[in-house]
Amino acid sequence: MKSYSKIRHINEANQRLEREFLDEQGVLNTVKAGVQGAAKNIGTRVQNATSTKQKIRKSPKLEGLTQKVKVRSEFLNKQLEFLKKELSDYKVELEQLKKNSPNYTKEIEAVIAQVDAYYNGVDGLVTQGNNLQNSSVQYFA
Numbered sequence: 364m365k366s367y368s369k370i371r372h373i374n375e376a377n378q379r380l381e382r383e384f385l386d387e388q389g390v391l392n393t394v395k396a397g398v399q400g401a402a403k404n405i406g407t408r409v410q411n412a413t414s415t416k417q418k419i420r421k422s423p424k425l426e427g428l429t430q431k432v433k434v435r436s437e438f439l440n441k442q443l444e445f446l447k448k449e450l451s452d453y454k455v456e457l458e459q460l461k462k463n464s465p466n467y468t469k470e471i472e473a474v475i476a477q478v479d480a481y482y483n484g485v486d487g488l489v490t491q492g493n494n495l496q497n498s499s500v501q502y503f504a
Contacts, residue, residue: 433496440492443485450482 454475461471 436492436495440489440496443489443492447482447485447489450478450485454478454482 457471457475457478461468461475464471
């Protein structure tokens with residue numbers, strides 16, 4: 364003779380144990396995923412800390428501002444390149460004037476030196492603008 368109540372109690376106990384086991388597995392998987400995530404996070408932070416490139420958190424506002432600065436610097440660089448050409452033309456004119464006016468060589472050379480200094484300063488700004496244009500920021504999420 365079979366005892367249906369015993370079989371039912373055994374089945375219920377088995378189901379309860381199985382649920383508890385699955386719940387424990389879920390908790391273990393959650394903990395495991397958390398540990399793996401933390402390990403990756405730590406690995407990324409170590410890599411970022413030891414990397415020679417600049418890395419920052421991704422920000423839409425930062426990306427927008429970076430683009431604005433790059434567009435503005437490109438515009439300014441075009442103007443500065445035009446100014447460099449004008450200064451070069453002035454220097455050619457001054458050199459010609461120096462040949463034609465030997466009595467004013469000293470004064471003309473002083474102006475040429477000022478034009479050269481101005482040209483070098485503008486050239487430095489152009490270099491900075493080009494560096495800005497070529498700069499990049501690596502993002503991580």
